[in-house]
Amino acid sequence: MLLEAKKISKKFPGVQALKDVDFNLKAGEVHAIIGENGAGKSTLMHILSGIYEHDSGEFYINNKLTKLNSFQKAKKNGISIVFQERSLFPNLSIEENIFGASPPKNKNIFFQIDWTNLSKKAQEYLDQLNMTINKKVLVGELSVARQQMIEIAKAISNDFKILILDEPTASITLQETEVLFELINEFKKEGRSIIYISHRLKEIKKIADRVSVLKDGEYVGTFNSPDVDIDFLVNKMLGRSLENKKFNDISSSEDEIVLSLRNFNGHGFKDINLDLFKGEILTLTGLSGAGRTELAYAIFGYVPALNGQIKIYNKDSKINHPKDAIANGIGYLSENRKELGLFIGMEYRENIESNNLDKFTKNYIINWGKRDKVSNELKDKFDIKIPHIQQLVLNLSGGNQQKVSISKWIYANLNILIVDEPTIGVDVGAKFAIYKILKEITNNGVSVLMISSDINETLNISDRILVMFDGKINGELKSDEANEEKILKMASGL
Ligand SMILES: Nc1ncnc2c1ncn2[C@@H]1O[C@H](COP(=O)(O)OP(=O)(O)OP(=O)(O)O)[C@@H](O)[C@H]1O
Ligand SMILES: [Mg+2]
Numbered sequence: 001m002l003l004e005a006k007k008i009s010k011k012f013p014g015v016q017a018l019k020d021v022d023f024n025l026k027a028g029e030v031h032a033i034i035g036e037n038g039a040g041k042s043t044l045m046h047i048l049s050g051i052y053e054h055d056s057g058e059f060y061i062n063n064k065l066t067k068l069n070s071f072q073k074a075k076k077n078g079i080s081i082v083f084q085e086r087s088l089f090p091n092l093s094i095e096e097n098i099f100g101a102s103p104p105k106n107k108n109i110f111f112q113i114d115w116t117n118l119s120k121k122a123q124e125y126l127d128q129l130n131m132t133i134n135k136k137v138l139v140g141e142l143s144v145a146r147q148q149m150i151e152i153a154k155a156i157s158n159d160f161k162i163l164i165l166d167e168p169t170a171s172i173t174l175q176e177t178e179v180l181f182e183l184i185n186e187f188k189k190e191g192r193s194i195i196y197i198s199h200r201l202k203e204i205k206k207i208a209d210r211v212s213v214l215k216d217g218e219y220v221g222t223f224n225s226p227d228v229d230i231d232f233l234v235n236k237m238l239g240r241s242l243e244n245k246k247f248n249d250i251s252s253s254e255d256e257i258v259l260s261l262r263n264f265n266g267h268g269f270k271d272i273n274l275d276l277f278k279g280e281i282l283t284l285t286g287l288s289g290a291g292r293t294e295l296a297y298a299i300f301g302y303v304p305a306l307n308g309q310i311k312i313y314n315k316d317s318k319i320n321h322p323k324d325a326i327a328n329g330i331g332y333l334s335e336n337r338k339e340l341g342l343f344i345g346m347e348y349r350e351n352i353e354s355n356n357l358d359k360f361t362k363n364y365i366i367n368w369g370k371r372d373k374v375s376n377e378l379k380d381k382f383d384i385k386i387p388h389i390q391q392l393v394l395n396l397s398g399g400n401q402q403k404v405s406i407s408k409w410i411y412a413n414l415n416i417l418i419v420d421e422p423t424i425g426v427d428v429g430a431k432f433a434i435y436k437i438l439k440e441i442t443n444n445g446v447s448v449l450m451i452s453s454d455i456n457e458t459l460n461i462s463d464r465i466l467v468m469f470d471g472k473i474n475g476e477l478k479s480d481e482a483n484e485e486k487i488l489k490m491a492s493g494l
Contacts, residue, residue: 020218
């Protein structure tokens with residue numbers, strides 16, 4: 001066995017994140033770890049890579065008891081990790097980020113970085129990932145998907161034996177996922193091992209040799225991937241099976257247009273003509289770089305459009321700032337929860353407050369009791385795993401942070417809610433809960449403009465689908481005529 005973890009336990013204040021968890025990894029295998037949001041997957045990976053110390057338990061590498069109690073030690077043992085929450089420096093260039101704290105050094109001059117070599121090597125890793133991109137560009141200027149790919153380039157720049165990928169595909173699209181899977185297969189052939197965490201169970205069936213399941217911090221079991229099907233895995237994860245429900249019972253009324261765009265142009269998109277009906281879920285789909293998020297930024301006034309017409313409830317409107325959008329009853333859930341979606345260092349209830357201050361305030365006085373009550377209600381509604389509403393959002397698992405990010409908007413007074421990849425990192429059970437809630441608000445007259453790269457999500461809950469390619473809308477499909485093949489064709493420009 002290349003790696004064995006025995007009886008690993010870890011407690012955080014108020015939460016037993018891991019309890020006597022066993023895990024083992026063979027050389028040259030892809031071993032997936034699955035479990036609900038908050039099950040303890042990332043915590044185990046943080047311990048394996050020396051970021052967190054564990055309370056008890058042992059690690060064996062090649063049957064030798066080994067301490068992994070610092071990032072450096074883990075690295076020395078050949079462990080490299082792609083974190084679920086990106087860890088890049090936005091103000092450094094792509095090539096600088098790839099090498100992080102250990103850039104290639106000049107042999108002759110002490111402490112000097114060998115820039116020529118750094119550039120050359122960075123290019124090799126970008127080529128491996130099939131990325132054509134100017135490596136001098138600052139990482140902060142890249143889309144979330146591209147940042148994720150740089151994060152992967154950074155991890156493979158270490159000479160690793162074990163590569164941990166914690167939800168690597170949550171924010172990338174199909175085309176990048178394919179590239180990653182090819183690379184993983186190459187690593188396997190070289191006898192290197194991958195620990196792969198994902199909520200996309202289809203991916204796991206495709207790529208994993210074995211699958212281990214965690215539930216509420218406890219080890220459930222390890223299974224050979226070819227021997228089990230997705231339903232079986234869901235059952236192990238949730239302790240129940242999922243009702244297989246399609247959600248597009250049409251709730252929209254095609255007679256009332258709440259938002260319309262005509263000849264709308266801006267950074268990353270052009271000639272957009274679009275109508276959003278009252279009470280519908282209209283989905284924008286497409287490959288990464290198609291201009292969907294840029295379009296959402298313009299509607300919300302975060303990066304205003306250059307020209308064109310925007311009508312809200314049939315009235316010409318100007319949206320130059322998110323304030324204008326909010327005043328018009330438009331909300332926007334960002335795909336980038338860490339930087340744009342949450343006040344990550346603040347309490348959960350303060351995050352709820354931030355979007356709903358008007359509802360909690362009367363005569364300039366905030367009703368704290370009401371805020372706490374609503375925070376508790378939303379916590380139950382979205383099943384947010386949190387010991388108390390004062391918990392810092394920073395300390396929540398990735399999927400639970402995503403649930404906070406969406407719950408903030410649900411209680412607000414809105415006519416139009418734009419949701420950009422609403423279920424990034426959310427487990428299968430919680431996904432269905434979110435779909436139900438989105439359907440509930442559309443039934444109450446809110447219109448939802450959804451951006452999604454998740455094909456099942458797109459097919460399951462949309463009333464209509466618009467496919468974008470290269471900044472333009474390349475086609476429209478009604479939910480009953482849509483299928484994966486049609487969408488993929490339109491998304492690749494056909
Ligand atoms: N630094 C921390 N302080 C306090 N609690 C924490 C901290 N990190 C994680 N936790 C808690 O430990 C539990 C396990 O979290 P973890 O991030 O490992 O879950 P996960 O399985 O990766 O979930 P997800 O699928 O949402 O990413 C959660 O209840 C989480 O809130
Ligand atoms: Mg996690």
